[in-house]
Amino acid sequence: MMAASTKQNADDIFKEFKEHSISEFFRRNAQMLGYSGKVRSLTTIVHEYLTNSADACEEADILPEIKVVIKELDETKYAVTISDNGPGIPSKLVGKALATVLAGTKFHRYKQQRGQQGIGAAGCTLYSKITTGKPIHVMAGTSREKYECDITIDIKSNKPVVENTNRLEKDIKGTTIYGEFGDVKYEKSDHGVYEYIKRTALSNPHMSIILVEPDGNEAVFLRATNEPPKKAREIKPHPLGITTNDLLEFAHRSESRKIGPFLQESLARVTPGKIDELKAIVKDMDFDSDPRQLSWDNAEKLVKAFKGIKWMAPELDSMSEIGEKQIEVAIKNILNPTFVSVTERKPKVFRGGIPFVVEAGIAYGGSSGKPKEVSNKEKAEAQLTGAPLPSAEGNVLRFANKVPLLFDASNCAITEAAKTIDWKRYSIANFDEEPISVFVNVSSVYVPYSGVGKQAVSQEEEIIDEIKLAVQDCARALQRYLSGIRNQNLKESRYKTIMRYVSQLSGDLSDITGAKREEIERQLKKLVEEKYNIDDGEEDEASGEKSKSNEKEPEEGED
Secondary structure, X not given: OOOOOOOOOHHHHHHHOOOOOHHHHHHHOHHHHOOOOHHHHHHHHHHHXXXXXXXXXXXXXXXXXXXXXXXXXXXXXXXXXXXXXXXXOOOOOHHHHHHOOOOOOOXXXXXXXXXXXXXXXXXXXXXXXXXXXOOEEEEEEOOOOEEEEEEEEEXXXXXXXXXXXXXXXXXXXEEEEEEEEEOOOOOOOOOOHHHHHHHHXXXXXXXXXXXXXXXXXXXXXXXXXXXXOOOOOOOOOOHHHOOHHHHHXXXXXXXXXXXXXXXXXXXXXXXXXXXXXXXXXXXXXXXXXXXXXXXXXXXXXXXXXXXXXXXXXXXXXXXXXXXXXXXXHHHHHXXXXXXXXXXXXXXXXXXXXXXXXXXXXXXXXXXXXXOOOOOHHHHHHHHHHOOOOOOHHHHXXXXXXXXXXXXXXXXOHHHHHHHOOOHHHHOOOOOOOOOEEEEEEEEEOOOOEOOOOOXXXXXXXXXXXXXXXXXXXXXXXXXXXXXXXXXXXXXXXXXXXXXXXXXXXXXXXXXXXXXXXXXXXXXXXXXXXXXXXXXXXXXXXXXXXXXXXXXXXHHHHHO
């Protein structure tokens, strides 16, 4: 007897067709936001809130003062409180700011900021809901109001739910966020919260950060400078970085009545002269037509024409680097090395029109390098969660827009650039084991991250090349420093070897010549000291003075 047919038609198949919100997608794929592994998840939460606080303070021209308090509620459940001295969040926008995925002040602006996607804080609210079922509590003080409220997220609609709003009489400034999170763990490891905050202080010397750990220990990272970083300015996109779809989006929103003025108002470096050049290339297009009627074919012709014209480089006011002086101060403050060399490359572009700047530094000695050994506990957790382990890549301190990158090191352009350098050429026999730390910060309007979690810079060829050149600049200064130390050690070794025989030789010469032994020994010592640049036998003092001059050498080279 034949079995009944199970064949389904299109109507049957599409009965299950449903539309889902972006919040539902990330609820099922939280690992894409960095919530993969207990230690990493807690670090991600602190990272998202701390970067928001730093951006808000800097936009308001405030030197950031941020406090992070972490309390253990259960074995894998922690409370996180983060407070700042920033401008606060208006109550009418607090729900969208903290509980609407892909909503914010950054994604649509052509300006460098730490956060870019409008996912971070909303992702924390989402993670709190799916791991504890509890809302985020917010207290904020702006110049006009002071209030507190509870916020959660309606996952199906990607809408904020704001409850228990109360006006506050007490004088508060800035924003304080309290949340409870499950499936997280605090550990003082190379990928934990402490290391993240330490590196944040390293790349943001103008910030003051206090971390209160679960055991009550208070780690204070004082600001190393009162000089705020250069403020980034919003600029227009460059023609060489524009796609056909981008151009159509701009055109259809334009208030200009003609294509020529539209291009000048919407894009950087477009002048009347450049419009004439475009007209000569795209001869069959009416530049007096309404840009809102621009077709795909004509937009495509314009984009191709852009590539046939010589343009001025993109404006650089959109970027805010750390600065060589600030990096050096921060490295000395955090790592206390015996040698530091810092360099900043000239701005470059990638993908045709997006500007970026690479800053690099090398620290040697002190607390530099020395990656920690991997504990059995870390190995076991890594096997269960797939989280990365501390490795020799810990010698490379990676940053993008001043934000530490602790994870996904193997997929990062910074790691790739550091790995491909022949360190033996720079007197580093084994990079993985020596007390050396390489600091690299990539600044750009749009850092090309390799994933939504923003933990690795995509391996763009132009970016890798610039990183290598920057690190090699610093490595040459380090080579001179190490060479000076070796030469000094060799001189001291020879000096001590010869001095061991001076007394015996003085006696032998005295017997042969009849001259006084003491006088012969004095003259021999003087000859040896002059030969090896030793003052009156005080070889220790001389060695120390020589070392100091070597420490200054990189600075002279930079000048």
